[in-house]
Structures are given as C-alpha cells and as structure tokens.
Amino acid sequence: MAVGAAGYRYRPETVDRISEILGAARTAGVPVVARGSGCSYGDAALVPEGLVLDLSKMRRLLAWDPASGIVDVEPGMTVEQLWRHTLGDGWWPPIVTGTMEPSIGGCLSMNVHGKNNWVRGTMGDHCLELDLLTPDGGLRTLSRDTEPELFHAVIGGFGQLGLVTRARLQLKRVHSGxxxxxxxxxxxxxxxxxxxxxxxxxxxxxxxxxxxxxxxxxxxxxxxxxxxxxxxxxxxxxxxxxxxxxxxxxxxxxxxxxxxxxxxxxxxxxxxxxxxxxxxxxxxxxxxxxxxxxxxxxxxxxxxxxxxxxxxxxxYLPGGLIQHQSFVPAAEAERVFSRQLEICRRRGMPSYLGVLKRHRPDDFLLTHGVDGFSLALDFPVVEARRDELWTMVRELADPVVAAGGRFYPAKDAALPGELYRASFRNGEIEAFCGLKRRLDPDGLLRSSLATRLLGE
Ligand SMILES: Cc1cc2nc3c(=O)[nH]c(=O)nc-3n(C[C@H](O)[C@H](O)[C@H](O)COP(=O)(O)OP(=O)(O)OC[C@H]3O[C@@H](n4cnc5c(N)ncnc54)[C@H](O)[C@@H]3O)c2cc1C
Incomplete structure (x- = not known):
C-alpha cells in the first residue's frame, strides 16, 4: 500500500494460458509475479518492469463434497466465495483472515493464519493437495505424501517456486452460523x-x-x-x-x-x-x-x-500504511513487545492499530509460526518521515531476531532482508534457495519482496 511498481498485467483464465504467458515471458526475459487479490500489505505481488499474472479470473469451484467437507478450487477463488459456497452445507474454512478478500492461492502462498492459529494452525495445515505449475511449464501434484519437501516449501513460499493452479482443502464442520x-x-x-x-x-x-x-x-x-x-x-x-x-x-x-x-x-x-x-x-x-x-x-x-x-x-492516503508483524516465543513476548511499543513512542510514531495473536509452530519451510505471540503494528506512511519509519522497523525487528522470533512477509514492506534471513537458523533459507534454483534456474518468478528478503 505504501509501495508500488509499474508492470504489465495479464488475467489468464486457464492453466494453459498461464503456461503460454510464462513461455512468452521467458523468451522476452521479463520477470513474472503471481497476484491473487493483492491483499498483502507490502511488495509481495509486485515486480518492477515485469509481468503480473493476476489470477482473479480463475476462481471456479472445481469439486465440492458436502459429506466430507473436501473442496477443490482454482487459485483465484476468494475466502468469501469459498464460505458462501459451503456454509449452507455446514462447512466453514478452518482458517480465515481478517478480511474475506484474499484468494486461496495467495493464502497458501503466504500460509495465512487466523485468530485460531494456536488450535488449528495455518491454511497449509488444511491443504490436502495442490497443483503447482513450475516455471518450466511442468504441472505437479503435491501433497504431504507425494513430494512432501516441495509441498512444505511451496506453502508459505510466497509464489517463488511455481504457481498454485488448484488447491484441495479440508473444511471444518459447523453446526451454526x-x-x-x-x-x-x-x-x-x-x-x-x-x-x-x-x-x-x-x-x-x-x-x-x-x-x-x-x-x-x-x-x-x-x-x-x-x-x-x-x-x-x-x-x-x-x-x-x-x-x-x-x-x-x-x-x-x-x-x-x-x-x-x-x-x-x-x-x-x-x-x-x-x-x-x-x-x-x-x-x-x-x-x-x-x-x-x-x-x-x-x-x-x-x-x-x-x-x-x-x-x-x-x-491512510496519500502516503499509505505499512504493517509490521513479529512473532516472538512466549517467554520473551512481554519484554520484546514492550520494547517495540517504547521505541514507537520514543520516535513519536505510535502504531494506530496493534493486534495480538497466539501462535504455534508448524512444519512449513519458511514458517512464521512460533510457540508464542505475534504483535502486528500499523503505521501511516508520512512522506517526510518515510526513511525514519523504515529505520524504526529495523529497530523493532532487532530484538525479535535476538529472541528467536520470526516475521510475516504478507504484512511486511520494510523489513531488511538480513534480519529476515537471520531469523532462520537451521539452513531453511539455503534449502529454499536451493529449491528455487532447481525449479526456476532462470529466476523467471520474481517479486520485490523475494528479492529483498532472500537477497537473491
Ligand atoms: C485487512 C487485511 C487483513 C488480513 N488479515 C490476515 C490474517 O488475519 N492472517 C493472515 O495470515 N494474513 C492476513 N492478511 C494478509 C493476507 O491474508 C495475505 O497477504 C494473503 O496472502 C493475501 O492473499 P491475496 O490473494 O491477496 O494474495 P496477494 O497479496 O495477491 O499475493 C500474496 C503472495 O502470494 C503469491 N501468489 C498469489 N497467488 C498465487 C498462486 N496462485 N500461486 C503462487 N503464488 C501466488 C503472490 O506472488 C504473493 O507473493 C490480511 C490482509 C489484509 C489486507
């Protein structure tokens, strides 16, 4: 919202059309970024002078079984369209975001969490399988059983390993609306x-x-x-x-x-x-x-x-807003969040909206989940203080890394890449970049966020 980039937008309606566009982009040497509903706060679905694959026309319900609550959808289907299809049969998405606009493809690519992260995990935890169109045009079906490594990297991998073209989700039984x-x-x-x-x-x-x-x-x-x-x-x-x-x-x-x-x-x-x-x-x-x-x-x-x-x-116009959401282990949360709130006060840039949630760890490679809490802070961007705000985000992030915490790319526009990378201590970034080089050796899929955070 506070950042932007100029590029070309395509709105394919079929998987074949996406393949054609990827092929043309490769020939022309133009980077491609996927876009669901564009609800990520920062630069996740942006690439300068590139091609934006807007998947919002691919929003069909492919299969629905009201007996089991298992649904197959195209990636552009939104959270709202999903629950409107299934609630009458007594099923609700187990994970929903604070707005119903995001697409299922975008939600899986950021591995979104809801207000029940502690008890239900992330959207990826309820994904049974997905189809991934890789930059070379190959279509793979991934699940926990077939290609588990890739499945756990694609979910939460902010669209860098391929395009999710179908997702199968297990919904949650509800007996009342x-x-x-x-x-x-x-x-x-x-x-x-x-x-x-x-x-x-x-x-x-x-x-x-x-x-x-x-x-x-x-x-x-x-x-x-x-x-x-x-x-x-x-x-x-x-x-x-x-x-x-x-x-x-x-x-x-x-x-x-x-x-x-x-x-x-x-x-x-x-x-x-x-x-x-x-x-x-x-x-x-x-x-x-x-x-x-x-x-x-x-x-x-x-x-x-x-x-x-x-x-x-x-x-928040004209400057827009940024959000910073950090995840801190439970024992350190009060100390780190107090410090963050003090930093904002000292700099005269208090957050206009602060939201706390309780989280648990999960199995996804670039997970933001910890056994602890997250604090999301919204800041207006005032042009005259923009650089100071970006400096402050660095200051907010330092104690998170020191405490063994994580950050959430979907909410971020200002986090320095070295701090994001420092929050992974067990070779996760190297493993992810290894997969990226294997699946996308030419770096066809690119976003401003990936370049910033992965440093590649
Ligand atoms: C008001 C508001 C409230 C929110 N509340 C929450 C919340 O409670 N919990 C939470 O976790 N998040 C929350 N978010 C963040 C939001 O859910 C995520 O940013 C989500 O990824 C947005 O989905 P989208 O379809 O808009 O994806 P986009 O923002 O368009 O894209 C997100 C990323 O996914 C990639 N991508 C999109 N589609 C595909 C695809 N088919 N295949 C591969 N890659 C793809 C893009 O390249 C990009 O990197 C909130 C956002 C807003 C604006």
Whole structure:
C-alpha cells in the first residue's frame, strides 16, 4: 500500500494460458509475479518492469463434497466465495483472515493464519493437495505424501517456486452460523498476554487489541475478544444462521450511516492526536460497560471485522500504511513487545492499530509460526518521515531476531532482508534457495519482496 511498481498485467483464465504467458515471458526475459487479490500489505505481488499474472479470473469451484467437507478450487477463488459456497452445507474454512478478500492461492502462498492459529494452525495445515505449475511449464501434484519437501516449501513460499493452479482443502464442520463471543479488558501488556494465553484452550478464536499510545504502567493496555462456534442445540434456528445471506455484514453503522461513508468519517482522525482519542474511547468503552460482555455474532461479523469499513485503506492516503508483524516465543513476548511499543513512542510514531495473536509452530519451510505471540503494528506512511519509519522497523525487528522470533512477509514492506534471513537458523533459507534454483534456474518468478528478503 505504501509501495508500488509499474508492470504489465495479464488475467489468464486457464492453466494453459498461464503456461503460454510464462513461455512468452521467458523468451522476452521479463520477470513474472503471481497476484491473487493483492491483499498483502507490502511488495509481495509486485515486480518492477515485469509481468503480473493476476489470477482473479480463475476462481471456479472445481469439486465440492458436502459429506466430507473436501473442496477443490482454482487459485483465484476468494475466502468469501469459498464460505458462501459451503456454509449452507455446514462447512466453514478452518482458517480465515481478517478480511474475506484474499484468494486461496495467495493464502497458501503466504500460509495465512487466523485468530485460531494456536488450535488449528495455518491454511497449509488444511491443504490436502495442490497443483503447482513450475516455471518450466511442468504441472505437479503435491501433497504431504507425494513430494512432501516441495509441498512444505511451496506453502508459505510466497509464489517463488511455481504457481498454485488448484488447491484441495479440508473444511471444518459447523453446526451454526453464529458464534458466542466475549470481550475482556486488560490494563497493561503483561495482563493482556496472560489473559490471551489463559483463554487459548477454551475458545476457538482469541485476539487482542493493543492501545499503543500510553506508556508507563498503561503500556500495552488493551482489549481481548474470544469466540467459539455455537452447537446446533444452542442455536434456535441453525438453518437460518447457516444461510450465507444471513451472514451479510450490516450495510450501515448504527442503522444510519452507510458503510461506504465510514472511511471518510475516520479520515480526519488519522493523525497522532485523533488516533490517540479513538484508542482512548475504545479503551474506555471496553473497560467499563463492555468489559466481560458475552454476545452472539455471525461468523462473518466476528471474523471479518475490517470488512465493516469498505476502503478503510483510504484513511491512510496519500502516503499509505505499512504493517509490521513479529512473532516472538512466549517467554520473551512481554519484554520484546514492550520494547517495540517504547521505541514507537520514543520516535513519536505510535502504531494506530496493534493486534495480538497466539501462535504455534508448524512444519512449513519458511514458517512464521512460533510457540508464542505475534504483535502486528500499523503505521501511516508520512512522506517526510518515510526513511525514519523504515529505520524504526529495523529497530523493532532487532530484538525479535535476538529472541528467536520470526516475521510475516504478507504484512511486511520494510523489513531488511538480513534480519529476515537471520531469523532462520537451521539452513531453511539455503534449502529454499536451493529449491528455487532447481525449479526456476532462470529466476523467471520474481517479486520485490523475494528479492529483498532472500537477497537473491
Ligand atoms: C485487512 C487485511 C487483513 C488480513 N488479515 C490476515 C490474517 O488475519 N492472517 C493472515 O495470515 N494474513 C492476513 N492478511 C494478509 C493476507 O491474508 C495475505 O497477504 C494473503 O496472502 C493475501 O492473499 P491475496 O490473494 O491477496 O494474495 P496477494 O497479496 O495477491 O499475493 C500474496 C503472495 O502470494 C503469491 N501468489 C498469489 N497467488 C498465487 C498462486 N496462485 N500461486 C503462487 N503464488 C501466488 C503472490 O506472488 C504473493 O507473493 C490480511 C490482509 C489484509 C489486507
């Protein structure tokens, strides 16, 4: 959002057409990058003077078995299209992102996590097999049994080893389209982390919101939201709640203000003073009348909070925003995140939105999963302070590496490659680059992110 590149865009509709385009790009010596829905915050789906393979027209449902919950989809199908197809049969994607716009191909390529990472893992954990079109035009079917090494490298390999042209996913059985959710306030970072950790085995979904403005004893104060799926006997009308039409997010705020107007209303507050006030209002509400509140919410409303505000990114214009999400082992999380919040305060660049999640490790080669927590911090990009912001991201990342943590490429635009590489200590980067050289010796698939992070 704060970075860009000029190139050519193609929107193929078939695998054969992708092969033709790859062949033409190779002949012309032009680099290619895949693009799903373009929801990654940074430079993941960008390549300067290259060719963007926009897969958004390849969004067909290829096979659906409502008895087993196994679905085959083309890569451009979005999370929203997927759940709209399957919820009526009682199946929900086991992993969803904070917006329903991402494509399944993009989600697998970044190996996305949801608010239930601790209990369900990543989207890759629910992928049974996928088809990969390699840069030489070959089509392989990968799974945990056939070519496990490549399967675990392609998922989370940010599109550098080939193009995912089909994915088979196992969905999760749900008996209601409703969740029961609970809101809890926490006065400081330590208690926020503790309460999140205490809740992780009792609730399917746990997420924390951090007010990044205050320091001292209030550093890292925030609110927590937990949720679980309702069982059939708890839902007075499961048939109705499972109907996708009844999941639609409200079109207005308080029944009056059209959602499409919301970003315009927030925009005047998009500065340090205004965001401090918004955060304060949220904390006040969350720690008084809303503290301990238990309520029911549709799955879509609980899961896709950001979709309540269409075009929310426009509040950050003209500079855009960057996000930095670091993953830190549980024992080190309070120390590292406190330091990060202090660094932002000292530099006068507080995060406007801070989000905490609980994670677990997984088997994917370039995984960002650790047994610990992640803190995602959003920063507006103000042109006059752009270099300072990029320097600050380096400062935020240093203690993460020292603590044995990781970073999430999908959220990143500013992380220096050497820090990303330093976060892998067991030869993972070398193994990945070895696969890349084997499958793509000419470096046909390239992205600004891969060049930055892999240093190749
Ligand atoms: C509001 C918001 C909330 C979010 N919440 C979460 C969250 O809760 N959890 C989380 O994990 N992430 C989250 N994300 C990040 C987002 O889910 C990931 O960036 C995801 O990869 C986006 O999918 P996309 O289809 O837009 O992919 P793109 O951004 O278009 O591409 C992502 C990467 O995948 C590659 N790629 C895309 N399609 C293919 C393909 N078919 N084959 C090979 N490579 C491909 C691209 O080259 C690129 O490197 C969020 C993003 C936003 C904007």
């Amino acid at each position: 409703l969740t029961e959710a609970k809101a809890v306030a926490a006065p400081d970072l330590g208690s926020l982390l503790q309460r999140l950790d205490d809740a992780k085995d009792d609730w399917e979904y746990v997420i924390g919101w951090v007010d990044a403005f205050p320091g001292g004893g209030k550093l890292g104060r925030g609110l927590l939201h937990f949720a679980r799926h309702l069982e059939a006997d708890e839902d007075p009308d499961p048939g109705a709640s499972l109907n996708p039409a009844n999941q639609d997010l409200p079109g207005t705020l308080f029944g009056v203000v059209p959602k499409t107007m919301m970003w315009r209303m927030i925009k005047p507050f998009t500065n340090n003073l205004g965001m401090r006030a918004i955060n304060l209002a949220k904390i006040f509400h969350g720690s008084t009348i809303a503290d301990g509140a238990v309520y029911r919410q549709s799955l879509a409303a609980f899961s896709f909070l950001l979709d309540y505000v269409p075009d929310w990114k426009k509040i």
